[in-house]
Amino acid sequence: MDQDSMRRYAKLLVGTCAGIGEGGRLRIVGEACHRPLMHALAEEAYRRGARLVRLEHPDPHLVRIRIDHSQDAWLDDVSAQLEREAEVYVEEAWASIVLVGDEDPLALEGADMGRVQRQSRARSKAIAKFRESMMQNRQVWCIAPAPTEAWAKAVFEMAGRDPGPAPAESLWAALVPILGLDAEDPALALSRHAQTLMARARTLDSLHLDSLHFEGEGTDLRVGLSPRSRWIGGGSKTPDGQFFLPNHPTEEVFTSPDARRTEGRASCTRPLRVLGSLVQGAWFEFEAGQVVRWGARENLEALSAWLDTDPGARRLGEVALVDATGPIFACGLVFDNGLIDENAASHIALGAAYTEAFEGTEGLDEAGREALGFNESLVHNDYMIGSEKVDVTGRDASGREIPILRAGRFVI
């Protein structure tokens, strides 16, 4: 990524996606290999008048060292540090930009998944309030991709393509149109794109759907919606009205379903990373909202450990529709990266639901929210089930069937 592209990307993420302005605080999360891009983001934030920028470097190798060498008794241990850090992020209203792109996608390959899950769960619990605050859009967050050599090699290898002498640069070149950085005015283009998705969400709301039926590629799944389910797309707002884009790229419209009414079978059309391992060919069978049977062609152990996080990890928190004609699907690559792949294909998410996508949860406690069919969990992970061979049909309360996606394309 040359200096100029980096600056364009930084402007788009810091300005358009996260909306950092005068006096804002920005937390930038990314592995140490992403420091040059993180520095470009920091510079852009300070140029816009940010008050303070902080970098956080997740370190999968350090996690692996702990998993392999820590005494069992200490695996659940977290420092009060982590909890207080999370508290301050909430109190001081920090915005987050999270860069995804693994320096070493195999860092956790072959690790004891039970131990990975234990330390990961303890960590999730410690920062629960902060995560919840972001899930509820009380503070700004944006997840965006950043290529690495190892990630790029894996992507081109999966596609059977030659990555050339500089794989990360080739991946970056593939991402440029997906991220809209080839537009004459990337900020304007992104705003227009967001408006298109918002309009689609309003159309879906106007259909008052009671359920969605996914069919094709091994999936025959009915997702029950709640009268409280609200469709979201193209961006979110904080309670004081600040607009932001939680994902870049974004191609989805999504809602949080009634977590008690999922039935049938879902088969994943793309691999995805769970507790650090690449899970291939995952499938789930639901009864009364719960995953009761599941499998995977590769790394089933990681998937099973993840499903054990808490009861909410086996229920849906989100269902999302994506047009298979979008630029991500069109580029023909599988990115082995939830952020990009989730915007290539329709998906379901197991785990925590979004309050913005489910009306009337304000002021309710956890039990109150669950009684409405709103799912609670320490985790949230997307599982892609859409493709150009998958149809989605809606049904409203009167039993009327409405085609939503045909052969992966929106028909509403």
Add this chain to the structure above:
Amino acid sequence: MDQDSMRRYAKLLVGTCAGIGEGGRLRIVGEACHRPLMHALAEEAYRRGARLVRLEHPDPHLVRIRIDHSQDAWLDDVSAQLEREAEVYVEEAWASIVLVGDEDPLALEGADMGRVQRQSRARSKAIAKFRESMMQNRQVWCIAPAPTEAWAKAVFEMAGRDPGPAPAESLWAALVPILGLDAEDPALALSRHAQTLMARARTLDSLHLDSLHFEGEGTDLRVGLSPRSRWIGGGSKTPDGQFFLPNHPTEEVFTSPDARRTEGRASCTRPLRVLGSLVQGAWFEFEAGQVVRWGARENLEALSAWLDTDPGARRLGEVALVDATGPIFACGLVFDNGLIDENAASHIALGAAYTEAFEGTEGLDEAGREALGFNESLVHNDYMIGSEKVDVTGRDASGREIPILRAGRFVI
């Protein structure tokens, strides 16, 4: 640094220097380029039963970006994060291993020193309690070197030597004997070395010195000691008796003087880094304990900004004696690195005094300690004034003169 050397170094730092055992918490501080060594330290700690290991990556480039681009109003801003983090380090009794070695020694070169000092001072204030706790040895800390390419190039260039094709490896090779890693049993060799330094400290205590007189190489300095000054060398102890080595390598014996009784001129024999800049040819003139005139051949601005941190930054907190026949001096390199260079030559430190080196400060507040001649400051920096051409003579309360160092060598 090959895997094997890294493991030996990790064993020495984590085991012998920091004494990490069952249930210990270890904070490892180092720039991102030191991750492989930091991971080796983490593994060694977990193997010894550590409860939790945390890595911190100082980022001089991020500091530079802030200095260059932040609005003036926010330069003093710190997050409550920093203060709480420091509190938890104290509450949870974290041990620290700090790796020194700049990835880019020029990261702050040419920056506005007033702005550097402002942000640095705000940071020091926020973590003051933690720093104080370490200075008082209430928790374990150890500072140790880690070579980088840029640092290695500078060291060999200064010495007019060819660093070879892999400068960092050459610097590492020069450090191996200095760090005692070539010993058959490095842990045993280090313990014996520590005992030698302790014995030297006991000898100095037994002389009941009232002052020290440094002469040679532009220095003619009298440092008044207090009857409370205690000589320390070869290691320290926490209140509950855990032995640790705050510096590796260590060649010094040191004490905290009566900060009101320094008189005369001190000329630095080695360059040193102040607020990120390499200060060359620094000198100070003291009257009644205070630096009243000072200068430098290079980067005077950084030195002046640093001296403005607080009143204590202009008084002595430490005086240290080092034999010029030690392995660091013997290797003939100037390391442009306070940790190593301070152990090559006798030095004074401006800034905070050490409670372990000054008796009877327990239970006193800041004013009470200052009334005894104990120096308080947010900072502490060593300034090397010793060499093989510098003599040090002690004088006791009866006026008897006792030669301590002659031509840089101990004669007691």
